[in-house]
Amino acid sequence: MNKHEPTQRTYLGIPVPRPKVAFFELSSCEGCQLQLVNNETTLLNFLSLVDIRAFREAMTEKYDDYTIAFVEGSVTRSDEIERLKKIRATAAVLVAFGSCACFGGVNQLKNRFQDPAWVKKEVYGSHPIETNDTARPLEDFVKVDLKIFGCPVKKEEVEKIVTNVVLGKTIVAPKYPVCMECKANENTCLFDLGEPCLGPITRGGCDSWCPNSRFGCWGCRGPAVDANVEQMQEVMKKHGFSEETMLDRLECFGGFAGHAAEMRNNIKAK
Amino acid sequence: MKVTQTIDIKHITRVEGHGNIKISIRDGKVEEATWEVVETPRFFEAMLVGKKWENAPWICGRICGICSIGHTLASIRAVENAFGIVPTGQTGKLRLLLKHMETLQSHVLHLYFLAAPDFVNAGSVFPLIESHPDVIKRAAKIKLLANDLCDCVGGRRMHPTRTVVGGFTMLPAKGELLKFKYRLQDVVDDLTRTAELFRQFSVPDFSRETEFVSLKGSGEYPFIGGELVSTDGVVRREHEYRLMTNEYMVGQSTSKWSKLSRQSFAVGALARLNNNFSFLHPAAKELSLSFGLKPVNHNPYMNNIAQLVECVHIVMESIDLINGMLDREWQESRQRVVPKEGIGVGAVEVPRGILYHCYEFDKEGRIVRSDCVIPTSQNHANIQHDLTALAEQYAREGKKDRDIELLAQMLVRSYDPCISCSVH
Numbered sequence A: 001m002n003k004h005e006p007t008q009r010t011y012l013g014i015p016v017p018r019p020k021v022a023f024f025e026l027s028s029c030e031g032c033q034l035q036l037v038n039n040e041t042t043l044l045n046f047l048s049l050v051d052i053r054a055f056r057e058a059m060t061e062k063y064d065d066y067t068i069a070f071v072e073g074s075v076t077r078s079d080e081i082e083r084l085k086k087i088r089a090t091a092a093v094l095v096a097f098g099s100c101a102c103f104g105g106v107n108q109l110k111n112r113f114q115d116p117a118w119v120k121k122e123v124y125g126s127h128p129i130e131t132n133d134t135a136r137p138l139e140d141f142v143k144v145d146l147k148i149f150g151c152p153v154k155k156e157e158v159e160k161i162v163t164n165v166v167l168g169k170t171i172v173a174p175k176y177p178v179c180m181e182c183k184a185n186e187n188t189c190l191f192d193l194g195e196p197c198l199g200p201i202t203r204g205g206c207d208s209w210c211p212n213s214r215f216g217c218w219g220c221r222g223p224a225v226d227a228n229v230e231q232m233q234e235v236m237k238k239h240g241f242s243e244e245t246m247l248d249r250l251e252c253f254g255g256f257a258g259h260a261a262e263m264r265n266n267i268k269a270k
Numbered sequence B: 001m002k003v004t005q006t007i008d009i010k011h012i013t014r015v016e017g018h019g020n021i022k023i024s025i026r027d028g029k030v031e032e033a034t035w036e037v038v039e040t041p042r043f044f045e046a047m048l049v050g051k052k053w054e055n056a057p058w059i060c061g062r063i064c065g066i067c068s069i070g071h072t073l074a075s076i077r078a079v080e081n082a083f084g085i086v087p088t089g090q091t092g093k094l095r096l097l098l099k100h101m102e103t104l105q106s107h108v109l110h111l112y113f114l115a116a117p118d119f120v121n122a123g124s125v126f127p128l129i130e131s132h133p134d135v136i137k138r139a140a141k142i143k144l145l146a147n148d149l150c151d152c153v154g155g156r157r158m159h160p161t162r163t164v165v166g167g168f169t170m171l172p173a174k175g176e177l178l179k180f181k182y183r184l185q186d187v188v189d190d191l192t193r194t195a196e197l198f199r200q201f202s203v204p205d206f207s208r209e210t211e212f213v214s215l216k217g218s219g220e221y222p223f224i225g226g227e228l229v230s231t232d233g234v235v236r237r238e239h240e241y242r243l244m245t246n247e248y249m250v251g252q253s254t255s256k257w258s259k260l261s262r263q264s265f266a267v268g269a270l271a272r273l274n275n276n277f278s279f280l281h282p283a284a285k286e287l288s289l290s291f292g293l294k295p296v297n298h299n300p301y302m303n304n305i306a307q308l309v310e311c312v313h314i315v316m317e318s319i320d321l322i323n324g325m326l327d328r329e330w331q332e333s334r335q336r337v338v339p340k341e342g343i344g345v346g347a348v349e350v351p352r353g354i355l356y357h358c359y360e361f362d363k364e365g366r367i368v369r370s371d372c373v374i375p376t377s378q379n380h381a382n383i384q385h386d387l388t389a390l391a392e393q394y395a396r397e398g399k400k401d402r403d404i405e406l407l408a409q410m411l412v413r414s415y416d417p418c419i420s421c422s423v424h
Helices: A030-036 A040-049 A077-091 A099-104 A104-111 A116-124 A154-165 A178-184 A229-238 A243-250 A257-269 B056-061 B069-085 B089-119 B124-131 B133-154 B173-200 B269-281 B284-289 B298-325 B375-397 B399-415 B419-423
Strands: A021-025 A053-055 A068-072 A095-097 A146-148 B005-009 B021-025 B029-037 B211-215 B229-232 B340-350 B353-360 B367-373
Touching: A021 A030, A030 A040, A030 A154, A040 A154, A040 B133, A053 A243, A068 A077, A068 A099, A095 A099, A099 A104, A104 A178, A104 B056, A146 B375, A154 B056, A154 B124, A178 B340, A229 A243, A229 B211, A243 A257, B005 B399, B029 B375, B029 B419, B056 B069, B056 B353, B056 B367, B069 B089, B069 B340, B069 B353, B089 B133, B089 B173, B089 B298, B089 B340, B089 B399, B124 B133, B133 B173, B133 B269, B173 B298, B211 B269, B211 B340, B211 B353, B269 B284, B269 B353, B284 B298, B298 B399, B353 B375, B375 B399, B375 B419
Parallel strands: A021 A053, A021 A068, A068 A095, A095 A146
Antiparallel strands: B005 B021, B021 B029, B211 B229, B340 B353, B353 B367
């Protein structure tokens, strides 16, 4: 990268700095990082905007002088806490990159079991394996400056956010739900097709990615502002979906962890 | 001069996930050569317990960002096999097309972005963007086509949205498929150029006799379901997969290891090709032979070439698949699912080798137990034994430190390991 400094970019005639960015992953599928290389049409333009100092999945060179750190994945083992703290100490801006980093993601599904020892035994038998009892989001351990939601993250949204960081613009995550984007896309409502959907309570910004494919929303981006989860339960019930179906979606990615825990307790109490 | 050196690579780069290489040679004698996997476990098999069947493909796709489509399809197949659902011909063909495009994007990603830099002494693909723009644009073009077609059929290139137990939530528009047919025809030439590029690279001269495991083709090069086979002559049914994988734990790895007839075996493009060479498309077969690649080839570095050969096969077969779809009327995209008690196994050839998902359901369709055996976890033991043999060979030959270090990393990369997937 260093050998080939691209041309200085300008915005409205003013030189735009190329921030030094680095990518890291904790416990994850590394899919969010892959999403970055997955949009081939804009990749090269995007790369000219930033100076990548570390990206293990793609490059061997590694420098510790980054200002923006993108961290994918959730924290599931103690050595990851140390790595995360080091990253935090170096980076001026730490970005929780994707739903695992923001909420724990699918990894936090293991947290629902009463007995963490059972979880280990179910997979590894008597073989000793080091892991924390719960999978946790980054902000449980360090200060997070910015969250990029989604499982996976949406490349277009990431590019927009990074461009805004570079240009020093304010970044605002959508407050409205997926449902609004779905309506704007003129999709047939999933409930009318007999499918459950968390679109009415889930934070938008994905352009109703799943409902566009007639696949109901699973809430991967967490709750929209003022999400009415109780009313959502009523809607699900009215359309004949069980509490279990609602709970499966609510607890899948960790964004609704509080609501899910409450619902799980209520179901158990019955 | 006798070689004395220590190689300690923590978190090898340009692979998916976290693994370390340690080699210690003193006076030409290898004291240690270790392939360590330090990835954190995520416990997918435990997560699924108690969940209804419809959760399985959606959650299990998240085992891997690169081969999420393959995991989703293996998971769906396991559920369908447990419930006795036989996919329609239409669904089978669409799934195969989707699977092919995932394999194409993954192979191209590996060949150009992860493996190629080693052959031209670069640390990453990024400097090549400026030094070899045409090459990178070509790679991006093929990858884009594959990913776009994944979007078209599966709804999304990663963690697909249209693939469900019973079929698809939506079907692609035929006009779109027609355009993709032209784009596929157009990349045939790009693959020829890719072959020209790889012909300039010298494949390291290293061989170690290995057992290769894959699906067993019957009439065609296999990707989804069927019998299991090894080059040592073992043949098993899909539901007997545990007899092929024999997983066990070792201290140096958070991933399980596997073995069959020998101390280790290999899966992946080279294994598929070694077992099913006769079913390759003629153009792919010709390309393979032009690289001197024919069964049974025991050079692990040739997995790169096997991936290239598969790219050609996949593009040719995808054109045929689309032609078949364009000739017929679409039928119902989704079958009704009635859960039942039982066990189901799904074996699918994903880019890095054969993948198995197995679920046991109660009568309401809740998961009682689950098991996922990942291609890279089946390869770890073989990587270890290759690494030992490689270090011994090069220490004997008196190779320079840097050469051994590079060749060891190239060896691991040639398996295109998906380490976080292997631990899951």
